[in-house]
Amino acid sequence: MLFTSIIYGPIHSRRLGVSLGVNLMPTDKKLCTFNCVYCECGWNTQALYPLLPSRRAVYEEMEAKLIAMEAEGVRPDVITFSGNGEPTLHPDFLGIIQDTCALRDRYCPAAKVSVLSNSTQLGRKEIREALMRCDNRILKLDSAIDETMRLIDQPLNPQLTVRQIKEWLRLFDGDFTLQTCFLRGEHNGRRIDNTTPAELEAWYQAVEELHPRQVMIYVIDRATPEQQLEKISRDEMERIAAPLLEKGYPISISA
Numbered sequence: 001m002l003f004t005s006i007i008y009g010p011i012h013s014r015r016l017g018v019s020l021g022v023n024l025m026p027t028d029k030k031l032c033t034f035n036c037v038y039c040e041c042g043w044n045t046q047a048l049y050p051l052l053p054s055r056r057a058v059y060e061e062m063e064a065k066l067i068a069m070e071a072e073g074v075r076p077d078v079i080t081f082s083g084n085g086e087p088t089l090h091p092d093f094l095g096i097i098q099d100t101c102a103l104r105d106r107y108c109p110a111a112k113v114s115v116l117s118n119s120t121q122l123g124r125k126e127i128r129e130a131l132m133r134c135d136n137r138i139l140k141l142d143s144a145i146d147e148t149m150r151l152i153d154q155p156l157n158p159q160l161t162v163r164q165i166k167e168w169l170r171l172f173d174g175d176f177t178l179q180t181c182f183l184r185g186e187h188n189g190r191r192i193d194n195t196t197p198a199e200l201e202a203w204y205q206a207v208e209e210l211h212p213r214q215v216m217i218y219v220i221d222r223a224t225p226e227q228q229l230e231k232i233s234r235d236e237m238e239r240i241a242a243p244l245l246e247k248g249y250p251i252s253i254s255a
């Protein structure tokens, strides 16, 4: 499923409430530094010259949509950057976030600005600055074990390590939401399972190290590019969340 416009929705998001979506990536293909087996946008395609929306186009479309929503008496709970890939890859990401906060202040001051990110660009100072201007930074860590992270997320940089991702996440000093998709299945004949005791032990330890202000765990919900994936049950997700809840972490489960 691809988003065919810059601004989409508002939609009711399982995780975020009434959400006005922003897609900074191409409208005809996915562009991402990961190629997750569960990605709702499908597999990556060759995108040698991807057409990204200009900062001005994002501003104008967002303002027009907020004015239209205001006329209908609807206000978003959240303006969410997600879309067809990794939003922080946009070269004007910082400026777009500044514009979005200004538009939010003018048209819907109660709305939060949220970014769903795969964490791969957190080593860049301007990306961290942009994310810190938002209300919610929802940052991905699908496994705390290299082999599993690479199997699930299929990073374009095959050298990417969990250790590196954690070092970048540490730069936020806990001021972020950690998001993890739990799943089981198979990909290219290899077993995928980030719910084993060893996986969970490493993941709990990562959560304790990073101490995020919130933890968001979820399951696959729509069609996935890899067909052989299994949805984790609500009961099992609650069991996964339980040790962190006992320790007082705010944790949301979408299952």
Ligand code: SF4
Residues within 6 Å of the ligand: 032, 033, 034, 035, 036, 038, 039, 040, 041, 084, 085, 086, 117, 118
């Ligand atoms: S990080 Fe998000 S957009 Fe990128 S491949 Fe994974 S699920 Fe898809």
